[in-house]
Amino acid sequence: MVLKSDVHPIKSADDVVRVRQVARQWAAELKFSLVDQTKLVTATSELARNTLEHGKGGTMRVEQVENGPRRGVRLTFEDNGPGIPNIERALQDGYTTGGGLGLGLSGSKRLVNEFEIKSEAGRGTTVTIIRWK
């Protein structure tokens, strides 16, 4: 169940810094431990950079969600870029097209509790992550 939500644009490098701060605020509001906050913010940084660089910009939706007694932060990164042709391969450690270390997607998956990616060639990519308290 979604308790509240907000949408932020990711159009520039400054926006990546901004959405990181948003993720931290929302995590701090739920009194996440420092380690959990750091994990969520780091995943946000990775995914927001992907949205900007591979997806040619997009948005981040941030939501406070509830599942029974648990509360968490759900982040949805959405772009209308070229999409990812082979998701399986993109999720492997060390696979990169951007000249990085290839830890962006696979690494952020390890930093959160739930991770879902949908991508269609030519239509764009949507990545949804949840970190529970």
Place this chain on the structure above:
Amino acid sequence: MDRIPILKMGDCLLVTIQVDMHDQLAVSLQEDLTAQIAKYASRGVLIDISTLEIVDSFIGRMLANIAAMSRVLDAQTVLTGMQPAVAITLVELGMSLSGIKTALNVERGMELLRQYIQEENEYREPDGSEE
């Protein structure tokens, strides 16, 4: 555009990263540092990140690059003050930065650099091929 200040202390360079960095800032730090190492023939580089709240794969890669580039320019890099939460996250992310020397704080980091430079000098002096 903002730049991260680099301080010169004898044969060492000192950088304190305090701001929530965006990627361009990280790239320019990498350029500035290598330029200054070459200019002053620095033997050691100390990067303090004790106030940095996150290190993602981009920043991690930049730190690894700086260490490798310094090495090529004959300078040793020490990374100091990484916070526990940042370290745990970085390991979970899959980055161990195994090529970088680390220290708990700036003081320890400087000790480590001094020690390293001294050892290097002792190694170089006997045959007098250096200097």
Place this chain on the structure above:
Amino acid sequence: MSSVHEVLQKNEGAILSGWLAEMAASTRRSDLMGDTELRQQAAELLRLFAHAARNSSDTTSEAFSATREYLREIAKSRLDQGFTPSETAMFILSLKQPVFNSMRDELESDPTQLVAEIWTVGNALDKLAIQTVDSAVEFRDQVIVRQQQEMLELSTPVVKLWDGVLALPLIGTLDSARTQVVMESLLSAIVETNSQIAIIDITGVPTVDTLVAQHLIKTITAARLMGAECYLSGIRPAIAQTIVHLGIDLADIQTKAKLADAFGLALSRLGKSIVTAKPATNITSKPKDA
């Protein structure tokens, strides 16, 4: 349900004493609760039930909210007193017999209504008993969760062996949740005490599987990123064999068989050594002038 309520009110005294007699015969635990308190609880519950039954026969309805609330309290207090959930349920269920008895006497003339009413009131009491068991279990779960947290905190003592040397003696099985707590408390202790070296001692860990080994490697890698060295000690021969059989690579990690060996290594890394200053005192005889 009006007639149930009438019967209950009219025969309150008889039902209460019947109930207490019923309990005395079956599930009475006089070691846990005195007569006065039991009588008070029974009387109060009977009063609430009779009142609620006037308006509804559905135990989940608003009319029964006071009854449910009271039963939650009973579930909690009885749990603290040491009753089992089934004993608490029997407390409510043993009300059935005296209520049925009174209804049989009152509705003798109309067997059809008697059966219907007995069915309704029996059903209501069953449901209340189940709800009370649920509350008791819920309270017990809360206690378990709290104890687990307390155990987590207790089970990870980070001790200082020397200036700059910490030790973390691990005892018991390591799971993911516990390892995260262990990891965090060790790493923050490193920062707080400004220690360059930390020793994780696993003498008290019964088994090391791939997952536990990975957690240990992660902790040690994180400590290294922060600028501290981490040694692993107390590896028993059986565990050494398991580690090799599982193909776990501990090549980058400094391991020692005993905590004492790791401590010795730590001291030498800090440029310290232990020397004999004078002959050992005979510790079995008491010092003469002390």
